Amino acid sequence: MVKHCAGLPLAIVVLGGILATKNNSLNEWQKISDNVKSYLKRGKDQGPEDVLALSYDYLPLYLRPCFLYLSHFPEDYEIDVDRLIQLWVAEGIVSLKQEERDGGEIAEDVAESYLMELVKRCMIQVRERDVATLKVKTIQMHDLMRDICLSKAKQDNFVFIVDRSNASSLSMIRKVRRVSVHEFFFIQCIKSPNIRSLLFFSDFFPKEALEKSMLLEMWNYIEKHEDEVWNPLVWILATSVVCSDLLKAWGIWRYMFNNFKLLRVLNCELRSYNFAGWKLPSDIGNLIHLRFLSLRSFDFQWSKLPSSLGNLRCLQTLDLRVEKRRIHVPNVIWRMEQLRHLYLPRRCKSRTKLKLGTLRKLLTLVNFNTKNCYLKDLINMTNLRELVINSPFNIENFNEKELGKNPPIIGSKYLHSLSIVSNWIARPINPRHLAHLLSGCTSICKLLIDTKMIEMSELPEYHYFSSHLAYIHLKLCKFEKDPIPILEKLPNLRILEVEGSFGVNEMCCSTQGFPRLESLRLLNVGKLEEWKVDEGAMPSLQRLEIAECRKLKMLPEGLRFITTLKELKIESMPKSFKVKLEEGGEDLYKVKHVPSIIFQ
Known part of the structure; x- marks a missing residue:
């Protein structure tokens, strides 16, 4: 069979992945060998890429949409596995019906098992693993395997991809369910009211597009005289440009929110700062079917999110980690009782106060703090797996003398990852508060404490730490006492990083x-x-x-x-x-x- 691979290592590995899924009997392997030969005889000029295509044909039906979904991502893109799984669940590729109550296997676990099947078949490449659990964190596709994925996705009309080959020539996109944007184009080209998912992997509104939208003479004048702060014409033109940009961005948001009302997925997550206009329009409340919404790295000039976000009752993933400035989040997230993954802004306005106690299905909670949220709500999140606390973290009505008399903080017995991150202006973390928090985290295997040079006098005694801890990262901690005598008693600690x-x-x-x-x-x-x-x-x-x-x-x-x-x-x-x-x-x-x- 190897000779059909024409010496291509990837084809050999993928063929081995097919064999690995079968019984090791001679008959099974002989059938595959015969199938490879007959498959390659279907046409002339068949090459090793056809062996790669054969790996798709051997996929079970439940894995095919999982593989085709990878066609959304650009070439050489390193895919975050957690985000990919969230998208699979939101799109219904992995069904929530498979979940059981009382701690049974959840959809994310099923999706992870699907991902590992693709890994074992060598159809995707592992790029990074979690240091504590060794679970896959990021993946990537080989260029040849991605070509097969794109070809199959195109045959099945699985996704429409906007890239360099068509971005400049698009006039109208109709009858598509999924659109993946790799290159900027005007969103008004999409005329399909039945679109279900929209993923951006390029600038939402890049500078180049703004420049092209202006009169060339106007832009050249501004560039030539940009240092002339006294020149009133520069100020007038620059103000006109800013207002024009804000209006264009506003128009893009409103077009999406008013024309794509069946959207399930809106992923605007970019890996760097991106201009997003004046503010997020309240029309976003029209997307009542939305399951996944990411606004990560966007910069809105108006730092208040609309209260109409509360209409999105079906949301499973909400990522509000917008860029740099403090954001006011209205107290409407409690209405989203289907939420499974919540990423709050890194910094919220002081008037932000969120009730989260109704989010009993929550698995991931990032940027929780006791200033903008209620500490007591954590006890209701009985399925929580990952918690990131972004200071301040303080416990009210705390019994300083006897820790055992204080009510528990964490209500989930499934929490496996805890991060405590302080900003530069936060108060020092009280070691007794930390001890009480850790005493309820009996299952965590990962712990990160980043105090940003804020003095924390000492670590709690070792018996407050989970015996399952495998990874600890202490960053910028100015301990007055050596923490090693405490840490060295942890029986299962495999990785320790002191930074x-x-x-x-x-x-x-x-x-x-x-x-x-x-x-x-x-x-x-x-x-x-x-x-x-x-x-x-x-x-x-x-x-x-x-x-x-x-x-x-x-x-x-x-x-x-x-x-x-x-x-x-x-x-x-x-x-x-x-x-x-x-x-x-x-x-x-x-x-x-x-x-x-x-x-x-």
Whole structure:
């Protein structure tokens, strides 16, 4: 069979993916071999790409729309798996009917299993995995496999793609259900009232389009005289341009909201800042069938979202992480009882106060804080899996003397990821508040604490941490006490990353500490001068990275006892530190057994 692949590695791998899904009996493999031969004899000039097409024909019916959906994404695009799964569920490609109550398998779990089937068949490539769970985080398509995907999607009229080949010549798009925009075009070209999904992967309203929409003489005059702040004509023309841009953006939003009333998916998520006009029109309330809405990275000049968002009762995913400025979010999100993934703005206006207690189906909650939300609402989110707290985080009516007398904060036994992020103007995190929060997170395996150089005197005692913790990242934490004696007692911790300055200059890893730690990264721990490692500590360590710890004098003696260490990476350290580890250096004997020592 390999000879039919013409030496193309991808075709060989994909063919192997087909075989891997079958029983290992000789008869099964013989059938596939015969099918490959007959398939390739259908026409002349057949090549290895036809083996790739065969992989689609062997897909079970439930996987075909999952694969075809990948045609939405541009070439070489790195696809976020969480976002892809949310789109699959919103479009009904993975049905919510498969969910069971009382903690049964949910649609996102089914979708993830579908994704892994495509991975096993080698039809998509894994780009990044989660460091704690090893689940796939991002994927990508090989160019040849993407060509097959586009070809099949076109045959089935699965999606209409606006790209460089047709963006400039489009006059009218009719009878399409899905549109994916890779290149800017005027949205008014879409005349299909039955459109179900609209995904943008290019600038919503790029500067080039704005320039083309103006009179060339006007634009040239502004560019030529832009430094003449005293020139009234420049001010008049510039003001006219701004007003024109705002009106055009307003017209695009209103056209979508008033003509595509059957939309289920509106993904305007871009990976950089994008001009969005004056404000989001209240007409968005017309999209009552919407399941997925992302406005990430958009910049509205008016920082208030319309209260008509409350009409979107069917929403499952809502991403409001708009660009830079503080946003006022009206208290209407509580009406969206079908919400499963909620991403709030990074910074809200002080008058924003959101009730979220009705969102019992919520799986993801990002940018929650106790200033703009009610802490008590977290107890109702019994299905929550991921929580990102963006400070401030304070507990009212807290019993300082006895933690056990305080009511629990988290109501979900499925929470596996917790992030606590402080901004530069937040108050210090109270360690006892943190201890009480962590005591209810009995299932988390990932923990990120980023205090932005705000002093947090110490970590809570180790018994407040989940025994399932596999990954901890401490960023910019100015601890007054060494946190290592607490962290090293965690039985299943595999990855520890310490980034930024501790308030201590000495760190000690004791015997039998960190029993399962595999990776340790010390990045810019500015005050660290001495590091001690006792014999028997970190018996499973495989990777060690030390970067920008400029006061650290030498590597600890105890590293020579860690026989499992496979890689040592030294980056941006003083020359004297490096010299000690080179041939003939006084510290080389400590790491001479390490196969890979990398200096950068």
